């Protein structure tokens with residue numbers, strides 16, 4: 121039979137952003153710096169010591185969502201969003217991270233954001249921690265290496281659930297939690313440089329994050345059983361470069377290094393293959409009985425980002441790291457790539473959906489997918505604001521991926537929704553550029569920080585609007 125034309129009733133359509141990549145106002149309203157404020161080159165260059173040091177950091181002002189959220193949310197409403205994923209900047213709520221009492225001005229900002237979303241009938245999906253650990257926690261505690269972080273994070277999450285729990289039903293604990301293996305500062309707030317970090321400290325930090333994630337899942341459920349808490353992982357399916365069984369085994373090892381995070385979140389304990397890795401690395405993890413009990417509080421759903429797949433080879437000489445592809449791998453000779461070398465693979469998304477559903481049997485949520493590209497803003501007297509971008513490449517990417525999503529749904533996958541990454545141009549996480557644009561909405565700001573910050577609708581804006589309005593029928 122032909123595939124289902126539309127998506128399931130009530131399917132959530134929308135977009136996703138993170139505070140540090142859109143808000144700006146990095147010291148406004150009592151906020152203090154996060155690790156992002158000392159990462160002017162993302163993860164492709166070293167951090168600086170103080171926010172004012174080194175090259176221009178575009179995240180300090182980002183796209184000024186902090187002052188323009190009313191206008192931006194109105195544009196999301198015009199697109200037809202039924203869901204908007206955003207993160208709360210931890211350092212707006214607890215500016216240093218280890219205070220006893222939260223910063224009221226920070227809390228009030230997100231009240232206002234939620235007011236706007238409610239006005240437009242948009243469901244919020246909130247990431248509690250999206251690559252923006254307060255800088256003080258990174259420098260004073262070495263981030264998640266220190267067990268004390270669990271308590272700070274629990275206090276922060278409890279404040280969020282108390283304040284917003286009646287208005288926000290969907291929560292994500294950590295953005296791309298498996299990224300900590302590869303980018304310890306960005307994902308784990310770990311100040312020790314990666315090449316000086318011991319395996320013991322890295323895995324202890326991972327353990328602390330996993331315990332914290334399970335702990336706030338329990339807290340949310342105790343406070344309100346209606347709250348739905350999900351984990352969030354980078355999905356990067358791997359293919360063997362050749363049919364050599366050694367390459368196939370390499371794929372399994374690579375995929376398990378990612379699956380481990382979902383396995384703990386969904387099954388409530390460490391899988392045997394992960395414990396073996398610890399043994400082989402000589403890591404004697406400190407796991408208390410209380411930790412073990414906490415880990416049994418499993419998530420309600422699994423969310424993930426999907427941008428690309430990768431090949432794996434048993435031959436170490438073939439391994440490379442693409443710009444910003446933090447996991448590395450081997451390029452796939454059959455696939456095209458974005459200008460940043462991220463390989464475009466719509467079928468890989470269908471594979472991920474099937475694999476995750478078969479493995480965990482939890483509802484899934486695609487909370488990031490998108491194409492970073494260089495856009496050309498051109499005059500168009502017919503367009504609102506007189507300018508647009510002819511981004512057919514972005515339309516193609518979106519259509520090709522959603523067609524595969526529909527296939528997976530036809531295969532029986534329970535999928536809650538889809539949020540495109542960066543529906544409005546944002547500052548890139550890996551490279552800290554604005555020229556790596558994902559949006560349906562163009563923001564007039566360039567990599568030197570110049571621009572009016574005006575917003576313009578790209579051609580893809582109308583396309584996505586039509587897809588949402590028809591619940592996928594016009595793909």
Ligand code: BG6
Pocket residue numbers: 138141251295296425444488492541547548549550551556
């Ligand atoms: C994910 C992150 O890794 O990918 C986002 O959760 C990020 O924060 C997105 O922006 C796209 O990556 P990049 O490096 O192109 O911004």
